[in-house]
Amino acid sequence: xxxxxxxxxxxxxxxxxxxxxxxxxxxxxxxxxxxxxxxxxxxxxxxxxxxxxxxxxxxxxxxxxxxxxxxxxxxxxxxxxxxxxxxxxxxxxxxxxxxxxxxxxxxxxxxxxxxxxxxxxxxxxxxxxxxxxxxxxxxxxxx
Numbered sequence: 034x035x036x037x038x039x040x041x042x043x044x045x046x047x048x049x050x051x052x053x054x055x056x057x058x059x060x061x062x063x064x065x066x067x068x069x070x071x072x073x074x075x076x077x078x079x080x081x082x083x084x085x086x087x088x089x090x091x092x093x094x095x096x097x098x099x100x101x102x103x104x105x106x107x108x109x110x111x112x113x114x115x116x117x118x119x120x121x122x123x124x125x126x127x128x129x130x131x132x133x134x135x136x137x138x139x140x141x142x143x144x145x146x147x148x149x150x151x152x153x154x155x156x157x158x159x160x161x162x163x164x165x166x167x168x169x170x171x172x173x174x175x176x
Contacts, residue, residue, distance in 0.1 A: 048165040049073040051092040053083035053109065054127070055101040059150070063096070066154050070161055080104030084112055087119045093165040099128040099139065107142040114143035123164045127152070 050072045054060040064074040075090050077083035079101045087095060095113070097106040104112075106126055113119040125146045126139035139147035146160070 048093040048161075049075060049090055050161065050165075051075050051077060051083065051086050051090060051095040051122075053077040053080065053086075053095065053101065053106060054098045055079055056098075063152070066157070067161065070158050072161060072165070078102075080106055080109030080112075083109045084116075084119075087113055087122060088116070091119075092122060094161065095122055095124045097124050097126050097144070099126050099130070099135070107138060110139070110142040110144055125160065125164075 050067050052060060052064055052067065052074055054063065054076065055078050060076050060078070064076055067074045072093075075086050075092060077086045080097075081104045083095065083097060083106075084104075086092075095110075097110055099106040101109075106128075110124045110126065113122065113124060123145045124143060125148055126142070126144040127148050127150055128135055128139075129150045136147035145164070148156075148160075
């Protein structure tokens, strides 16, 4: 997917976010929100695909679901952090498990942050801006 400008009239390419999420409905909704914030989104359905996509697309940030088939998100995060080609990409782990033990496991795997689902999309906008060095955008209220 080619990078298009971040804003109309801008010559800067849009930042790419890799979303690793096996739940189709969650992936579609989250990808739509991220795209609305002005980022390109690449979606992976499991940890193995996330590793391949990270190497291929070199995203600015990876949002990694912890519980996925084939390879879980923590194992994929460890693999990404051991690979010189992807070690510098920040990973935020996402899970429905909001226990401190899970957050500690995410940090041990190499994640910069552990977020509980469902996500607060305003918080997500702030994190995307923080880890991609772009200004945060708010979701406009429904009409």
